[in-house]
Amino acid sequence: MLSAHACVECAVRDRALCSALTDQELATLNRIGQRRTVARHETLIWSGDDSVICAVVVDGILKLSTSTSDGREQTVGLLYPADFVGGLFADRAGFTVSALTDTDLCVFPRVPFEAVLHDHARMEHLLLERTFAALEEARGRMLMLARRTAEERVAGFLLGMADRIGTVGCRAIGDGPVTFDLPLTRGEIAELLGLTIETVSRQLSRLKVAGIIALPSLRAVTIRDRAALEGRAEASA
C-alpha cells in the first residue's frame, strides 16, 4: 500500500489518470496501489501471461513489444511518465512491457483497478481519451512502418525524441542546435522503426555527413539543422 503522502509529491499527479480524483478519492487507489521500480532491461509484463496488473508510469520510459513465433521482434509503442500501462478487460496480456530506462511506477492489481475505474466515471473518461490518443498514435506508426523509407523513419524518430526530451533545458523553438541523449540503443531504435541496427546506424551516419546532425558521443545527438531534418522526415513529392 502507498503512504498517504505519496501522491501529494508525485511528479505526475496532475497529468496521469489520477488527476481525475480528489485527494480524498485517491485514498482508495492508494490502498490497492504500490510503488515499484523496474530496472533497465527488466520486464514488467510478459505477453501471453495472465493480465494481473496495470500501472502508471511515474518516471522513466517503457517499451511495448511483440514478436512472431520464430522470434522476429517489434516494438509497438513507448510509454512515458503519466502514461497508463497494461491491458484492461482481457485476461491475457497482449504485449510485453519492459524498461528502456530505470522506471518508477504505480502498480495496481488489474481487477481492483477496474473496479475503481467503474466507480469513478471521470477517471474512466480520462482513460478513454488517452486510449483514443494511443490508438491514433498506433495507426500513425502503421503508416510509418508500411510506407516510409529508412531515412524518413530515422529523421522522424529524432524529431520526435527531440520534442519529447530535448526540450528539458528548452532552447525554445527556433533553429538553435539542440542536444540530447537517446534513451535507446541503436538496436532498440531499429526494433521500434522496423529496421535493422545496421540500417539505423548508416542513416545516422548519412545525416551526420550531411551536417544535419552531430553525434558527440555514442548516445548523444545534436540536431544542427532542424528544418533539413524535417525535410528528410517528410521527403515530400
Place this chain on the structure above:
Amino acid sequence: MLSAHACVECAVRDRALCSALTDQELATLNRIGQRRTVARHETLIWSGDDSVICAVVVDGILKLSTSTSDGREQTVGLLYPADFVGGLFADRAGFTVSALTDTDLCVFPRVPFEAVLHDHARMEHLLLERTFAALEEARGRMLMLARRTAEERVAGFLLGMADRIGTVGCRAIGDGPVTFDLPLTRGEIAELLGLTIETVSRQLSRLKVAGIIALPSLRAVTIRDRAALEGRAEASA
C-alpha cells in the same frame, strides 16, 4: 432523426454501443442520430477535416486510411458491423474513412454524441472496452507490417477474412473447403497489407499453384487446406 422503431429491428442493436442503453434511453440517441448509406468508394470522413461526426456501422465494411504528404497510402484498419466509427475528443479527423462495400450507418454529430456518452457511463465503458480492443488489433497489425513476409501477410489476411465472412453459411470448423467472396480488390488488399498489387497477386497465385487455395472467380477464394494456409501465415522457426 431516426424513427422510434428504427432500433428495434436494427441488425446490430445488441452488439453495438447502443446495447448499453435501454429502449428508453435509446430515444435520446435517436433524436440526434441519422441513418445513412455510403456507397462503395464514397468517403464519409476526410483526414484533416473538422471532426464533426461519428457513427456506428450497421451493415457493410469501411476502411480507415492515411497517407504521406507525397501520396503513399496505407489502410490502417477495417470497420465491420457494430464497430464504432470516428474520433472523439479531437477537433480534427486523423484518418480518412471510406466504404469498401455499400454501407449502412447510424451517424451522429460528434459533440452531442459525446454528451450522451458522458451521461451514460455504461455506454462509455463499452466504448472503452472496444477502443482497447482496437488498440490491441492496431498493434498486432504493426508487427505484421514491420516484420512479416508477403506470404505470411497474404495467408494471414485470407484466414482472417475466412473467419469474418467465410463462416456465414458456417461449415463449422474442420478442414472442409470454405469459399467466400473477398470484399476487397487486389489493390485494396495491397494497401491494407503494406504491399503492392503485383505482390499480392503473385502470392495468391503461389498459394493456388500449391493447391492451398483456389480462385474460382476474380473475387472468390476457396480455402482448400486451412492447416497449410496457417503454416504459411506463421512461417515458424
Place this chain on the structure above:
DNA sequence: CGTGGGCTTGATCTAGTTCAACTAACGTGG
C-alpha cells in the same frame, strides 16, 4: 465487338537485409 478496369505474369531494379570484419567505449579485476 470494342473498350476499360481489374488482374496476372515476366523482367529488371533497388532499398534494405545479411554476413562479416573492424573500432570505440566501458567496466572489472589485477
Place this chain on the structure above:
DNA sequence: CCACGTTAGTTGAACTAGATCAAGCCCACG
C-alpha cells in the same frame, strides 16, 4: 592505473524480397 574482455556501434560487400516497369489477359459492359 592499465590490460583485457565485453558490449555497442560502424562500415563494407554481397544478396534478396519486394518494388517498379512493362506487356498482356479476361471478363463485364456499353
